[in-house]
Amino acid sequence: MDDRDWLILQVLYREKNITKAAKELFISQPALTHRLQQMEKEFHVQIVNRGRRGVQFTPQGEYLVKCAEEMLLTLQKIKENVLNMDDQLTGTLRLGVSNFFTDYKLPGLLRLFKERFPDVEFKVTTGWSSDMAHLLYKHDVHIAFVKGDYNWQDQKELLFKETICIASAQPVDINNLPNIPRIDYHQDRFLKTSVDNWWAENYSQPPLVSIEVDKAETCKKMVVNGLGYAILPSMLLDDAAEIYRYTLKTKDQQPLTRSTWMFYHEDSLKINIVKAFIEFIQNLDLKDVH
Template identity: 30%
Template sequence: MDEKDLQIFLTLAETGNLTRTAEKLYLAQPTLSKRLQNLESELGATLFLRSKHGVTLTPAGEAARETFLHTTKDFEDLRERLQKGRGIVSGTLRIATSIDYSTYRLPEVLAQYTTHYPEVKLQIYSEHSRECVRQMQTGRPHIAIMRGECEWDEGKLLLERESVCLIRNKTNADTPLEELRYIDRDANPEHQSMKARWLMEHKLEPSSILNVEGLSTCVAMVKAGLGWSIVPEICLSYFDGIAEPLFFADGTPLTRSTYLLYRRREAELPQVRAFIQTVCERENIPSPVPRV
C-alpha cells in the first residue's frame, strides 16, 4: 500500500464511480480495479460494494476512509514541515471558491501566485458559496472564498464590496423595463431576497421572465438584446451595454460582498500565508498575516 493507493481509494469514495475516478486520476480502469483488489486483499476486507449504479463503501470501507484521511493529512503535514525547514514555499494548497469568483477573479490571482510559488500543488474546488463554507467547517480546504454574508469564527477577510447593477443592451436604452423581458438566474437566498425587495419597492412586476443558469449566461442574454437583468458588478468587466448601480428606496445601495475565510492556525503554513498575501496585494488591502 502506498500514497497512490490512498488517493485512489479516497477519490473513489468521493465519486462513487470507477470510470470517473479513473479519468480524474489519469489511470486505465483495469489498472485502477487491480490496485483496489490488491488493497482489499492486503487489508483482508471488502471496502466497496459494486453494482451497476456505482460503488458504495462497506462498514470496513467507512473505517478505512477515516484512517486514510488522517494518514494522507499526516503525509502532507510532514512534507510541509520539511519544506518549511528548507525555506521553500511548497506543499499543497486547497481552495474552495465560489463559482463567480473562480470565473472572474481567481485565474489572475493564481497566475500571479504560481509565478512566485511554482512548487505549491493547487487543489481548487469551485462550488456555491454555502458549500464553500460547509467545506471549511469540515476542515477540508485551507481557504474558502465566498460571496454574501456568513458566520465564521476564525479568520475572515473582506476582499470586495461591489455594486449590484441593472443591465440592459444599448438598443433597449429608452424602452420602459415593463416592456422588456426580465432575465433572472437562481442565486443564493440572500441575493434573491435583495433582488425581490428592489423589484417590489420599485413596483416592477415583470410579465415576461427568462430563467437561466449561470451569471455569464445571464449577461450574454442581455448583450444579445433579450431583455434586462440584475447582476453583481464582478461579471461586467467586458460588458458593453448599460449598467446602472441600484439603490433601495431608502437610498441604501445594493451590494455584494466577497470574503476570504481561513483558519488562523493554518495561516502559519507558508503556502497559505503566501496566497493570502497575494490576494491582498491584488485587492490593495492590508494583509492580516506576516510576509513569507
C-alpha cells in the same frame, strides 16, 4: 495500505463507478480492481458490492472511506510541515474559490503570485460559495474566496464590495419592470435573497422571467443581445460599456451591494506559503487585477 490506496477509496466512493474512478485516477480498470482486492485481502473484509449500477460500499467500506479522508489530510499536513521547515517558499497552495471570483479575478491573481514565487503550485477547487466555506471548515483548502456574508468565526478579509444592477441593452422604465422580460441565472443564496427582498419591497407582482440560464456570463450575453434585462453584479458589466445599468437601492436609498471575502484559519498562517499568499492579497488592489 499506502496513500494511493486511500485516494482510490475516496475517489471510488465519490464516483460509485470503477470506470469513472479509474479514469480520474489515470489508471486502468484492472489495476484499480486489483488494488481494491488487495485492500479487501489486507483487512479481511468486503469493501464494496459490485452491481449493474456501479458499486455500493459495505459498512466496513464506509468506515475505511472515512479513515481515508483523515489519512489523506494528515499526510497533506505532514508534507506541508516538512516543506515549511525550508526557508524557500515552495509547496502547493489549496484554494476554494467561488465561481464568480474564478472567472473574473483568480487567473490574474495567480499569475502575479506565481511571478513572485515561481516554486509554488496551486490546487484550486471551484463552486458555490457555501461549498467553498465548507471545504475550508473541513481544512480541505487553505483559503476560501466567497461571495456573501457567511458566519465565518475565524480569520477573514473583506476584499471588495460591488453594487447590484439592473442591466439592459436599452433604457428601461423601472416602474414598468414587472412587465419587461427578465433573464435569470443560478445565483448564490445571499444574492438571490437580496434581490428577492428588493423586488418584494418595490413591486406587488412577480417578475416576468422569460429565460433562465445556469451562469451569470451567459445571462450577460443574453442581455447584450437585447433579449431582456437582468439583475447582475456590477463587476460583471465592467467590459460591457454598451449596457445600460441602474443600481438597485434600498428604501433609504443606499446601494444594494454584495461583499467578496477571503476566509482562512489563523493556524494556517504557520504555513509559509499560506502566510505569503494572504499578505500578498492584503497588499494588492484587486480592482486592478484582470
